[in-house]
Amino acid sequence: MNWTRKHLLGLEELSAEEIVHILDIASGFKEVSTRSIKKVPALNGRTVVNMFFENSTRTNLSFQLAARRLSADLLTFSKSGTSVSKGETLIDTAKNIEAMGVDIMVLRHGAAGAAKHLSENIDCSVVNAGDGQHEHPTQGLLDLYTIREVRGKIAGLKVGIVGDIAHSRVARSNIWGLTKLGAEVMVVGPSTLIPRDIEKMGVTVCTDMDQAIRECDVLNMLRIQFERQDGAPFPSIREYIQLFGVTESRLKQAKPDVTIMHPGPVNRGIELSPEVADGPRSVILRQVTNGLAVRMAVLFLLAGVDG
Ligand code: CP
Numbered sequence: 001m002n003w004t005r006k007h008l009l010g011l012e013e014l015s016a017e018e019i020v021h022i023l024d025i026a027s028g029f030k031e032v033s034t035r036s037i038k039k040v041p042a043l044n045g046r047t048v049v050n051m052f053f054e055n056s057t058r059t060n061l062s063f064q065l066a067a068r069r070l071s072a073d074l075l076t077f078s079k080s081g082t083s084v085s086k087g088e089t090l091i092d093t094a095k096n097i098e099a100m101g102v103d104i105m106v107l108r109h110g111a112a113g114a115a116k117h118l119s120e121n122i123d124c125s126v127v128n129a130g131d132g133q134h135e136h137p138t139q140g141l142l143d144l145y146t147i148r149e150v151r152g153k154i155a156g157l158k159v160g161i162v163g164d165i166a167h168s169r170v171a172r173s174n175i176w177g178l179t180k181l182g183a184e185v186m187v188v189g190p191s192t193l194i195p196r197d198i199e200k201m202g203v204t205v206c207t208d209m210d211q212a213i214r215e216c217d218v219l220n221m222l223r224i225q226f227e228r229q230d231g232a233p234f235p236s237i238r239e240y241i242q243l244f245g246v247t248e249s250r251l252k253q254a255k256p257d258v259t260i261m262h263p264g265p266v267n268r269g270i271e272l273s274p275e276v277a278d279g280p281r282s283v284i285l286r287q288v289t290n291g292l293a294v295r296m297a298v299l300f301l302l303a304g305v306d307g
Pocket of ligand 1: 056060130136139264265
């Protein structure tokens with residue numbers, strides 16, 4: 001297909017064909033990281049800037065490495081140590097960076113809609129690397145890539161997204177992507193962490209983890225986002241683990257080929273026991289590996305060098 005989009009702001013706005021195209025391009029790039037010289041010249045002469053206003057390990061480093069593997073020039077930027085801490089606005093900051101001749105800005109920000117706002121105020125391409133509780137499109141894409149790679153398909157699979165749905169941009173991007181590609185999505189968790197009207201996104205709701213674990217082909221276990229919660233959505237961590245945590249004993253009820261995912265960072269012993277997180281059904285590190293290929297594909301497509 002002919003890629004025409006300038007920005008990647010969310011999976012809500014992408015068609016199924018566009019999502020599959022990104023995954024297919026990522027498949028080509030995955031091989032690059034297996035070479036002894038892990039680099040291609042695709043973005044030679046282009047400049048990527050990583051602007052991270054929230055903490056990140058995986059997404060930040062993965063975008064940095066993706067840009068380097070494509071031979072782009074890379075600038076990195078975080079809130080501390082820059083003039084943002086003196087009160088400069090996001091747009092003023094971005095316009096000053098753009099004036100240095102940047103082609104793609106990768107933005108992580110705590111405010112939902114920040115990436116869209118940036119895209120409406122600057123000329124270069126914008127990639128949303130997570131905006132508040134709205135979307136995290138490259139996480140959604142790498143999750144789709146991993147499911148397709150491990151299970152050989154996405155359509156027809158039953159995927160449980162478990163835990164803190166209310167605060168999760170990962171859940172929203174997964175729901176848009178999975179439903180567009182034909183998966184059946186069940187959101188699972190305490191009712192206090194499931195947004196009202198979520199069924200309008202085309203998912204079913206389940207508050208019984210044992211039912212979910214018996215029925216699902218894939219379980220994507222979300223991190224409990226303690227930092228985003230007001231009040232206590234469940235009585236205690238111990239009760240959350242009892243009701244929704246995946247342990248080896250609970251996993252005995254699952255289909256034998258169940259796939260266990262987690263976007264990271266994992267609260268070990270809460271969403272997943274260490275034995276499950278590190279066990280044979282877990283694809284958590286494979287998700288991270290695939291994230292690099294997916295982000296190479298996204299930078300490549302937005303740079304407009306495809307075809
Ligand atoms: N999954 C994810 O976004 O992780 P980071 O916050 O470490 O980037």
